[in-house]
Amino acid sequence: MxxxxxxxxxxxxxxxxxxxxxxxxxxxxxxxxxxxxxxxxxxxxxGLPPEPPKNGELQCKICVNECKIPRDSSGYCGIIWNKGGRLTTITGTFDKGYFHWYLDPHPTNCVAEPVCPEREHYGFYNLAVFFAGCNLNCLFCQNIHHKYMIKEGRIDMGEGVVLSTNELANIAMQRRVTCVCYFGGDPTPHSIYALKVSRKILKRTEESKRIKRICWETNGLENPRIMKEMAELSLKSGGILKIDWKAYTPRVYQALTGINGKKLSKG
Structure with a gap:
């Protein structure tokens, strides 16, 4: 009690x-x-900002936090940085992501498994991409490992890998991989990278006449333009976009996630 x-x-x-x-x-x-x-x-x-910074020199508009990041510091997520007056990521470029990945055999443990078109394709795999970092700070996160991957602003190669968009697309094009699911953490801070990878995958599938579904598990706090493109890629590929909404009441939302839910309810 x-x-x-x-x-x-x-x-x-x-x-x-x-x-x-x-x-x-x-x-x-x-x-x-x-x-x-x-x-x-x-x-x-x-080693992360206590709140989304609002007094820095560069503004990030990837998500609802819209951090104004001081020089040589990170945004709230720990992934987007102001490095020497240039907005970039913890990897130094939006063309590289920091995550760990694995091949998850169907049927996967995906939250959308009951409606997943791949759930009965035994012998095939979902490429699960577990991104480091998140734009929320949920106290009861079931995947809290993503925070340790970026502790004190460092990339720990023992915890994850840094791959280019081409390298991840190559993994996705393996014959027995039928879909890609981005999660973490959350794909939001890495969304520019993930969108680039997804476009490459779908271009290659069109050329090879193969199916590769693009799926997302996200808190849904991306910039609306980014969210729209994520949804369009899932729709085009036959994938699924899943939004994990934490709470309805703004103050309860903030208590759970660290982010002001009142602003979200107006967005």
């Missing part, structure tokens, strides 16, 4: 990390400030 720090209510459903009950989160502005304490401690441990 955990006691709410504001109202004193005790329940098994109150998280020790958040420290307050859901009723206080919905009604009391102070509740969000209390919940954010855990976010700030965790991000300091990881």
């Amino acid at each position: 955990t006691k709410c720090k504001l109202c004193g209510h005790e329940s098994e459903e109150i998280s020790k990390s958040i420290g307050v009950c859901v009723n206080c989160l919905r009604k009391d502005k102070q509740a969000v400030k209390t919940a954010m304490e855990s976010h700030f401690k965790w991000r300091e441990l990881m």
